[in-house]
Amino acid sequence: MLVSKLPASWNIDQVLDDLDQHGFALIDHAYPADYVTNLVNECTTHLNQFREAAIQNGVVSKIRSDHILWIHPELAVAQHHVATLSLLSEQLNQAFYLGIREVEAHFACYHAGEFYALHRDNPQQKNDRVVSTVYYLHEQWQDDWGGQLRLQDKNGEWHIIQPQPNRIALFQSDLLHEVIEAKQQRLSITAWLRSGNSIW
Numbered sequence: 021m022l023v024s025k026l027p028a029s030w031n032i033d034q035v036l037d038d039l040d041q042h043g044f045a046l047i048d049h050a051y052p053a054d055y056v057t058n059l060v061n062e063c064t065t066h067l068n069q070f071r072e073a074a075i076q077n078g079v080v081s082k083i084r085s086d087h088i089l090w091i092h093p094e095l096a097v098a099q100h101h102v103a104t105l106s107l108l109s110e111q112l113n114q115a116f117y118l119g120i121r122e123v124e125a126h127f128a129c130y131h132a133g134e135f136y137a138l139h140r141d142n143p144q145q146k147n148d149r150v151v152s153t154v155y156y157l158h159e160q161w162q163d164d165w166g167g168q169l170r171l172q173d174k175n176g177e178w179h180i181i182q183p184q185p186n187r188i189a190l191f192q193s194d195l196l197h198e199v200i201e202a203k204q205q206r207l208s209i210t211a212w213l214r215s216g217n218s219i220w
């Protein structure tokens with residue numbers, strides 16, 4: 021799927037500046053309401069296919085308790101978001117010479133009580149994730165529902181980011197972050213912009 025333009029609501033200069041200065045950026049009101057509705061529908065109709073993220077190749081990790089579904093070609097609405105992120109990657113490559121070549125993405129669902137403890141998405145650069153992105157797609161979120169993204173920026177300062185509906189958080193994949201325990205169902209798409217150059 022090809023997307024020819026970034027959404028008009030995206031202030032790309034601000035995004036590039038924030039990434040440069042702080043290592044992270046937020047895009048609010050990312051998509052039009054009809055697209056958001058379609059995406060929520062696509063996500064919620066597939067919730068029965070989500071699997072425990074903590075179990076990979078039969079190995080169980082205690083660091084996270086959310087449930088995920090990798091985005092595949094039949095998930096056409098989510099694919100549009102992935103294609104939009106591919107277009108964004110071109111801009112990031114032009115600005116920062118990041119060499120991003122692919123986007124890998126999954127839906128994530130945190131039920132009440134679920135969390136993702138402190139981690140980096142690219143520990144010791146052992147994979148080719150360059151920029152991490154999270155799009156929040158639950159229909160509403162209140163500040164006292166937990167589920168915040170807590171992130172240390174590239175200057176060492178900590179930030180608490182509310183998972184506001186229709187918000188995208190973008191950050192360097194080597195930054196430390198966690199998802200605080202959610203008190204309500206929290207839905208998102210996590211996508212990694214990857215260089216495709218991993219030697220691992």
Ligand SMILES: O=C(O)CCC(=O)C(=O)O
Pocket residue numbers: 128136141154168169197198199208210
């Ligand atoms: O959902 C979030 O806010 C962050 C998720 C995350 O850190 C991850 O999936 O690696």
Ligand SMILES: [Fe+2]
Pocket residue numbers: 139140141152197
């Ligand atoms: Fe992460």
